[in-house]
Amino acid sequence: MKTMVEFRWHGRGGQGAWTASELLARTALDEGKYIQSFPEFGPERMGAPVTAFTRISSEPIRLHCAIYDPDVVVVLDNTLLKTVPVTAGLNREEDCIIINSSEEPAALKETLRVVKGKVWTVPATEIALKILGAPITNTALLGVVAKATNIVTLDGIQKTLKGRFRADLAEKNFAVVQEAYREAKVI
Amino acid sequence: MEHQIKRDTVAMNGDEAVAFAVKQCDVDVVAAYPITPQTIIVEKFSEYVANGEVQTQYVCTESEHSAMTACLAAAAAGARTFTASASAGLALMHEMLFVTSGSRVPVVMAVANRALSAPLNIHGDHSDAMAERDSGWIQIYVENAQEAYDSIIQAFKIAEDTTISIPLMVCLDGFTISHTLERVDILPDDLVKHYVGERGYPMVLTHEGKTVPFKLDPANPMTMGPNALQNYYFEFKRQQEEAMKHALKRIREINSEYAKISGRGYGNGLVDKYQLDDAEIAIVVLGSTAGTLKVIVDQLRQEGIKAGVLRIRSFRPFPVEDVIHALKDVKAVAVMDKSMSPGGLGAAVFSEVRNALYDSKQRPILVNYIFGLGGRDNSPRDLRKVYEDLLHIARTGQAEKAVNYLGLRE
Numbered sequence: 118m119k120t121m122v123e124f125r126w127h128g129r130g131g132q133g134a135w136t137a138s139e140l141l142a143r144t145a146l147d148e149g150k151y152i153q154s155f156p157e158f159g160p161e162r163m164g165a166p167v168t169a170f171t172r173i174s175s176e177p178i179r180l181h182c183a184i185y186d187p188d189v190v191v192v193l194d195n196t197l198l199k200t201v202p203v204t205a206g207l208n209r210e211e212d213c214i215i216i217n218s219s220e221e222p223a224a225l226k227e228t229l230r231v232v233k234g235k236v237w238t239v240p241a242t243e244i245a246l247k248i249l250g251a252p253i254t255n256t257a258l259l260g261v262v263a264k265a266t267n268i269v270t271l272d273g274i275q276k277t278l279k280g281r282f283r284a285d286l287a288e289k290n291f292a293v294v295q296e297a298y299r300e301a302k303v304i
Numbered sequence: 305m306e307h308q309i310k311r312d313t314v315a316m317n318g319d320e321a322v323a324f325a326v327k328q329c330d331v332d333v334v335a336a337y338p339i340t341p342q343t344i345i346v347e348k349f350s351e352y353v354a355n356g357e358v359q360t361q362y363v364c365t366e367s368e369h370s371a372m373t374a375c376l377a378a379a380a381a382g383a384r385t386f387t388a389s390a391s392a393g394l395a396l397m398h399e400m401l402f403v404t405s406g407s408r409v410p411v412v413m414a415v416a417n418r419a420l421s422a423p424l425n426i427h428g429d430h431s432d433a434m435a436e437r438d439s440g441w442i443q444i445y446v447e448n449a450q451e452a453y454d455s456i457i458q459a460f461k462i463a464e465d466t467t468i469s470i471p472l473m474v475c476l477d478g479f480t481i482s483h484t485l486e487r488v489d490i491l492p493d494d495l496v497k498h499y500v501g502e503r504g505y506p507m508v509l510t511h512e513g514k515t516v517p518f519k520l521d522p523a524n525p526m527t528m529g530p531n532a533l534q535n536y537y538f539e540f541k542r543q544q545e546e547a548m549k550h551a552l553k554r555i556r557e558i559n560s561e562y563a564k565i566s567g568r569g570y571g572n573g574l575v576d577k578y579q580l581d582d583a584e585i586a587i588v589v590l591g592s593t594a595g596t597l598k599v600i601v602d603q604l605r606q607e608g609i610k611a612g613v614l615r616i617r618s619f620r621p622f623p624v625e626d627v628i629h630a631l632k633d634v635k636a637v638a639v640m641d642k643s644m645s646p647g648g649l650g651a652a653v654f655s656e657v658r659n660a661l662y663d664s665k666q667r668p669i670l671v672n673y674i675f676g677l678g679g680r681d682n683s684p685r686d687l688r689k690v691y692e693d694l695l696h697i698a699r700t701g702q703a704e705k706a707v708n709y710l711g712l713r714e
Contacts, residue, residue: 142315143485146313146314146315146487150487151486151487152486152487153485153486154484155479155480155485156483158427158428158679178487178595179448179596180599181447181448181477181484181592181593181595181596182480182596182681182682182683183681183683185685
């Protein structure tokens, strides 16, 4: 694996993109990595497109700028696919984009014109509605990140969730993580 | 969060790292007024107070001017004192910054650097701290959250040193450091407490002829903040310059001492040199941008380009000798400023570096790049362009323009 892996998260204000970025970073830190997690510094409005970033590295991280060439892009809300250039900077075969969508990865690969890199999809909204009773998709996407990158373990995510949420919420969110991990498809 | 704090390695943003360091330094008084991007510092610290984790007197003031006044008074009474501010808040403190330094009381302040209005902007640049350049405060600029934590601990040792006794601001880039979650290695509470120790006081002679510690004490009355007109004001000011000279020495020493207990040092404390020994081109910068530049330098070196970075950590006192020495064999140097001096020849850091090099027989061609105002992000590609420009200047032996703007629409 590369020394450093860079993630860019796309969501809408209130959907928990930065929280997901932070949960991933905290899990990686617990597993011995160096981390950075930060939102795109700008106005925060409910429902408006937001971006967050995560860097995970086996060595101290010196970069202090936004991420322009991510290794992994995560899209929490598929209504952003038409309005935000989510594939920007995906330019290597080993890059990937993970999308909350019930569509097949092949269909989205074509729609988004992804030339290089893998496309993952997961019906995160359905999973979240079923288990949490609310369309909060960030933890589902975290499960797919674990599957697509192997950068953190499911046990690690479970531990982070327990440290962050009330016991029952942590348990439900981990069930979301596990189901998303199972359901995610890739091309 | 709690389970992590007991361990040695935690995830904290720069503001949280500052608040945590202040907690470990056994501070007597914190007087503050919140302002973005510093707010997390005082929020977090007030939680420590509310939870009984610290024995600090926390004073919520009605403005930054009052916050600095309260800090001045507390420090004059002998208390270890801390505050935090940024941007308009720091500007509102302006008057009291001079009173604090002129009164020779060692207040420590974290400044989460932010642009000044207008137009209204809450994001990071160095305009706020640069406007206080001549306020008589020591200014240390940090590169990341870890250094913010370490520098706060060092700050009390430096400011309270009895040969110095002047206030100190630790400057961390707003948002880029203040709001970015990073890995921070923390020291045990008792180690920090022991290292920082009790506040010491310079011994002074009172009007009664007694030699006593320099603090307000009813048992040993003395005047602080006296009227000193044409007869003495000038001598007071000259002594502040002398204190800065001591600071130049102690910042270095404390950087080495601290490295022994923590395993972490930042250059020689005053400047942090990266790949400068054989460098032909170099960038001089303050703060977090230095980290990104170091990564670019590694890439350039792989391509056979001899590039380097000089990060100035202590801007006040300014390490003239270190800067001259570090740059003497470099052919072309860009000084990058995250602030402006409209109508001047370049901005603050550029003026300072150019001034320092004027007397050197052997000196590089020097250019200024103003960048990142109002929090504008610069990609590694943008920053690499500065090195590419320097290569051209080094080869041709001349610079087209002394002052340049990076990442600006014109």
